[in-house]
Amino acid sequence: MRTMAVIGTGLIGTSVALAACGRGVTVYLSDRTEAAARTAEALGAGVAATPAQPVDLAVIAVPPSQVCAVLIEAQERGLARCYTDVASVKAAPERAALSRAPAPDRYIGGHPLAGRERSGPLAARAELFLDRNWVLTPSALTSDETFDRALELVELCGAVPVVMRSQEHDAAVAVTSHVPHLMASLIAARLREGPPALSLVAGQGLRDATRIAGGDSRLWGDILRSNAPAVAGVLKDLHTDLSRLVPALDALAEPGGGDGDHGMRTLVDLLDRGISGLAGIPGTGRAASAGGHRVRVGVPDRPGELARLLAAVTELGVVAEDAAVDAGVDTGADGGSGLAARFTVPPPVAERMVAELRADGWEAVREHGAARLPSLRE
Amino acid sequence: MRTMAVIGTGLIGTSVALAACGRGVTVYLSDRTEAAARTAEALGAGVAATPAQPVDLAVIAVPPSQVCAVLIEAQERGLARCYTDVASVKAAPERAALSRAPAPDRYIGGHPLAGRERSGPLAARAELFLDRNWVLTPSALTSDETFDRALELVELCGAVPVVMRSQEHDAAVAVTSHVPHLMASLIAARLREGPPALSLVAGQGLRDATRIAGGDSRLWGDILRSNAPAVAGVLKDLHTDLSRLVPALDALAEPGGGDGDHGMRTLVDLLDRGISGLAGIPGTGRAASAGGHRVRVGVPDRPGELARLLAAVTELGVVAEDAAVDAGVDTGADGGSGLAARFTVPPPVAERMVAELRADGWEAVREHGAARLPSLRE
Incomplete structure (x- = not known):
């Protein structure tokens, strides 16, 4: 060209x-x-x-x-x-x-x-x-x-x-872009009507959740109109979701119970479905760590040892998206009972991480086989 | 202590x-x-x-x-x-x-x-x-x-x-944190049911808009239940907003018009209210630039000159949240007609910026008085 x-x-x-x-x-x-x-x-x-x-x-x-x-x-x-x-x-x-x-x-x-x-x-x-x-x-x-x-x-x-x-594209962006934009605008618009304390309790989470609402309103009006059938469909689904959620919150708000248990199940079920939906977005940490390998490192039971290990891992340039700690395990070296830290890392990194941590005196082993997708609550 | x-x-x-x-x-x-x-x-x-x-x-x-x-x-x-x-x-x-x-x-x-x-x-x-x-x-x-x-x-x-x-706090966080969390969960949960193309068109905007949905669902269930009355109130407001928005999109989706003009007004009005709501969140660029001073710099009418100016401004360490360009103005030095770039910067920065740009050969002047909050669409 x-x-x-x-x-x-x-x-x-x-x-x-x-x-x-x-x-x-x-x-x-x-x-x-x-x-x-x-x-x-x-x-x-x-x-x-x-x-x-x-x-x-x-x-x-x-x-x-x-x-x-x-x-x-x-x-x-x-x-x-x-x-x-x-x-x-x-x-x-x-x-x-x-x-x-x-x-x-x-x-x-x-x-x-x-x-x-x-x-x-x-x-x-x-x-x-x-x-x-x-x-x-x-x-x-x-x-x-x-x-x-x-x-x-x-x-x-x-x-x-x-x-x-083209139709497949439009159905997809209605869910991933156009409706999220509208919801961000609805949330941001609510900020205009709230009490003065709002700005004192607005944090990074709100900034992230509403950032897309800052786009040019004429351009976005044009985009939404041009994809109106697909956007209307997803909006209706969300409206239905919200119609189910409001009674759940109402039940929980009732003093002395009401149908609070059912409300709580509805609520936690939604939150869990949200978490599993995030796994479908490429580039989020959770999705990236699926299929990673596990490295397990013994941590002597003395204050500060885990901090020393995390610093060593960071120094290796390893980004461990999932880390967890088990207590009361045999840490090997001194036969004592301490903690073990498990890191989920990309497969090519695991071997090097183990070798370098061992050279540094840590009891590191690679757990073979790809890790399951770790529990998202870990 | x-x-x-x-x-x-x-x-x-x-x-x-x-x-x-x-x-x-x-x-x-x-x-x-x-x-x-x-x-x-x-x-x-x-x-x-x-x-x-x-x-x-x-x-x-x-x-x-x-x-x-x-x-x-x-x-x-x-x-x-x-x-x-x-x-x-x-x-x-x-x-x-x-x-x-x-x-x-x-x-x-x-x-x-x-x-x-x-x-x-x-x-x-x-x-x-x-x-x-x-x-x-x-x-x-x-x-x-x-x-x-x-x-x-x-x-x-x-x-x-x-x-x-405490009540003032809870009313505020319902708007700034608890309801945005629920909306992020609703959007993320919708991703589970979409077509396979979803992950191919998911970008940074979606990641930002849904990030908060990744929080621990048991902890968040507990938080939402404990603030259920305030959360239910804001959710109902949003449900009402959505009940108005769905017919607007439906009208726009109708082939050949229907009440499309009214639908478009409803839509753009919401988008504009969202943009003005963002100004209430501290730490967003738009809010930060309110009350800034304006610096105006003449740009010779040759390809690449504006890029050279923006690079010079960046090199000075100046973060200019709002910049705009006027065409067809007298650029001073050579009496020719070129572009002028206007930057909105924090007041203490304006004086230094003008001095250093002038030392570099640019025609820079400080426009006195605090700038109006610039149009959010600029």
Whole structure:
């Protein structure tokens, strides 16, 4: 790929342009706001100009509802040989392109799973997509050349291509992104009405849980509208969940009992289902430690010895996501009874960890076989 | 304070003990699970033993529903001169203590706003409470000596004391912590039932939004039950919010319109209320930049110049939470027309930033007067 056009120089468009420029591609920038295109140019993301010849690929980086109109306009003036977009909704733009675009075979939908709470070109970074998934949703008409160009784009941004149907994509992001965004907004909106003490008891947990609510409301309104059927379905499920949860809390709130036991079971069952749902999110510690190997280390029964071991483990650069302690075990060396610490670590690390801890005087052994997924409450 | 007892050596109890030990206090550790107390001892958090004399302060670090029973037992055997706890619900334990404890004047409720998703003594850290708020909820009976001892505890953990009534605390944490936890659990639980594509489109936003759902489900069940009246109230409000939101999404999902405009207004209004709610959470960038000063820097109209400016600003160690660009302005030096970048920075930083950028050849000026809270969409 030698030439590219980026239409829409917001966060994602400018980041794509920066990545492409960094790999030697000539990038032409445009935006309906002149200042945005010139800002992207001043950031070194390309030139704010119209190409004289058709470019290899045009990347349409506008809100989902505008993708098809921009595609039609660009195809009519022959801007590029191939076209893709980066919107986070895929079925509606695809449907529109198939029925209205001059050359639907030269279009493929795309969605890089990357973003920031800040929007606009100033927040852009060339490395925004590094190692992130980038979904491509070829339609029945998408040509091989168009598919290949999109794969090339994903590769030069350092992302990982993932291919699925547009409907499948939209159903999935409704659960993982669109509905969580709405719930974060609902929680954050409640903060406006609370007592003044709220800000004194707001901690990191709340900041994390509501961070996504900070996104641009016009863009998010557009996204949610474009995926409204899937979002409405998941919202209804959540509404039903909440309809069951409220009576459980009411029962627990009743002085002197009521049906408190049933309420408590409902509550703990939900919390447990939440914990097991987290295991499905890649990159969380718990999921990462599944399939890890166990290393067991004897700890002499003296104050501070376990702290000394944890420091030694940290010094080895080992990230042990799960660690647990057994009391009253035979620690080997002196035949005494002390503690044993068990660490779950990635398999390649286990052997080295044992060797280095032993060299340091610790009684370390590797427990063979992959560990079960450890109890999430450990 | 010279001696302390910590009852319950989980994450919080062991962290308190580590902080106290680090400040030279003699700490006696106990836990109903022997391994936990011995693990804390092995971490250097004190000695797993019963004190021979009453200690200065006993810190009860057990789930909220058990605070009062543990307090009564400890007061009956004369464990300490003063007592506090660290549970995240305050009204129910206080009520129980006032009606049932042998010496309610020697008890004060406490709640450090600190935690981790991991639980147990192995996750403990002496610096867990550093600069965090630590709520104290003296009752009408709490003695001055008890209040003073608790303040001393907060101080030696490096935390910031905040005093409020127990009911006020519980109403606030229902909104900022307990209900967000339940919503995170509901979202995470939905991930179990989704299509296989879910894990391919799960990004950092989802990880952040659901992280709190990873907490110990038995402890959280206990917390939610102990604060059930306040939690039920907020949950009902959210249920009502959701009952309004579902028809809005339904209207947007209807092919060909329906009442889509009204649906869109409802949606964007919610998103905007969410954004303004975030401003109430301390430590978020948006809130921090309110009252900042503006620095305006001319950017020559050549590709890459803005990138060079942003790099220079970063090199100065300046964290500019809000930056914006104007196009087509007079940039001064060469009389040409280029871009101007505006940064909102903390007042003490503005003067130094201007001086150092000028020394570097940039046309930087400080815009006087505190900036308005910038538009959150900028």
